[in-house]
Amino acid sequence: xxxxxxxxxxxxxxxxARYGRPIFTLGLRLLGSAEAAxxxxxxxxxxxxxxxxxxxxxxxxxxxxxxxxxxxxxVDRLRRETGVTRPHLVLVDExxxxxxxxxxxxxxxxxxxxxxxxxxxxxxxxxxxRAYFGGLxxxxxxxADGIPLxxxxxxxxxALIKVRRANQDKERP
Amino acid sequence: MTCLExxxxxxxxxxxxxxxxxxxxxxxxxxxxxxxxxxAGDLGQAASTLAFALxxxxxxxxxxxxxxxxxxxxxGAPPGTxxxxxxxTVALVAAALVFGSLGWGAVMAGRAERFADRAAQAQREQAIxxxxxxxxxxxxxxxxxxxxxxxxxxxxxxxxxxxxGGFALQLVSPRILDFVMVIxxxxxxxxxxxxxxxxxxxxxxxxxxxxxxxxxxxxGAEVYHQFRTQGLGGFxxxxxxxxxxxxxxxxxxxxxx
Numbered sequence: 270x271x272x273x274x275x276x277x278x279x280x281x282x283x284x285x286a287r288y289g290r291p292i293f294t295l296g297l298r299l300l301g302s303a304e305a306a307x308x309x310x311x312x313x314x315x316x317x318x319x320x321x322x323x324x325x326x327x328x329x330x331x332x333x334x335x336x337x338x339x340x341x342x343x344v345d346r347l348r349r350e351t352g353v354t355r356p357h358l359v360l361v362d363e364x365x366x367x368x369x370x371x372x373x374x375x376x377x378x379x380x381x382x383x384x385x386x387x388x389x390x391x392x393x394x395x396x397x398x399r400a401y402f403g404g405l406x407x408x409x410x411x412x413a414d415g416i417p418l419x420x421x422x423x424x425x426x427x428a429l430i431k432v433r434r435a436n437q438d439k440e441r442p
Numbered sequence: 443m444t445c446l447e448x449x450x451x452x453x454x455x456x457x458x459x460x461x462x463x464x465x466x467x468x469x470x471x472x473x474x475x476x477x478x479x480x481x482a483g484d485l486g487q488a489a490s491t492l493a494f495a496l497x498x499x500x501x502x503x504x505x506x507x508x509x510x511x512x513x514x515x516x517x518g519a520p521p522g523t524x525x526x527x528x529x530x531t532v533a534l535v536a537a538a539l540v541f542g543s544l545g546w547g548a549v550m551a552g553r554a555e556r557f558a559d560r561a562a563q564a565q566r567e568q569a570i571x572x573x574x575x576x577x578x579x580x581x582x583x584x585x586x587x588x589x590x591x592x593x594x595x596x597x598x599x600x601x602x603x604x605x606x607g608g609f610a611l612q613l614v615s616p617r618i619l620d621f622v623m624v625i626x627x628x629x630x631x632x633x634x635x636x637x638x639x640x641x642x643x644x645x646x647x648x649x650x651x652x653x654x655x656x657x658x659x660x661x662g663a664e665v666y667h668q669f670r671t672q673g674l675g676g677f678x679x680x681x682x683x684x685x686x687x688x689x690x691x692x693x694x695x696x697x698x699x
Binding site for chain 1: 450452453454456457458459460483484485486487488489490491492493494495496497498499501502505506508509510512513514516
């Protein structure tokens, strides 16, 4: 991170080598075009450099910090482009692929994410995917499924807590 | 917003689907509530995990070079030029931090063993504290105008063999109600609660600036107080005391800077 703070080329390259692909993947998924995903990827690393001094490893991992920046920037971009006060993400119906894909260097974070999602029921996975990748609010999900709003909010929180706990369990020796 | 209202919205906040108005209201609450901020952080980390579950796609050729070039171009110019006024204030306050800048890192030594790591940790903690203070000031000052020469900072250190540390940041102004923010961290003994934050001048007069009833998982908490009738000029000593009145943390704010 110190290298990133100084705009050190090697530090930026090392960070990109590890996280460039998942960030581009998220951008493509949320924004729907390779051009937009590339712009987003550049914006994420620029934002990471600008915010590097504020990154606190005691409060969370670098990977999740970067991915939060990526998701927020994508959401902001969609808000600007659509002129609405909340995001309308492009892929509403799909649930992320959870199968293993052959990779030369599978990311530890991807391994952790898949294992964390395995702790969820299918309904919880679909719920999180509709919100995180589909941009649906709890109210929209409640109306679509005909269930109480409070129930959706509770299920969203429960699912996120399960993911968090699965990650914490993995982090413990 | 109350903590209850905020907690109900935090899952959607973490996922990023709230409208701007609700998002901003929550952000304001999180600036002053350590408990909700912890919950927001946990849920946010969980939400970010989802992104890594996507099956990776190939990236365009040369994207890495273009990313590096863009950061290097930006690094050639001072960062944060879009927020010049705020950055100027940060720089001013940062100047007051030159002395004793490693103390905070030492407080966090359990997580940073090497000297270089401690220095980096200290810089990070300072930057976070200052940034946070500027955000809070932006909310309490009408119009968001930040005076460059009226903000001061001091470092809090443990008394005797105690643990913990922190910062005290003051706004002392002839134009605006004076304001203090105290951030503590690393207090690992909950039996010292409730803690009280006191400001003391050289005549021994004591002002009460707040009370800490709970500590977060890092032994941290934050206290804010805006003084409606009392100016803070001269109240440079900051003590965080236990129920028996014994100082747990103490420090001095340099109001001359």
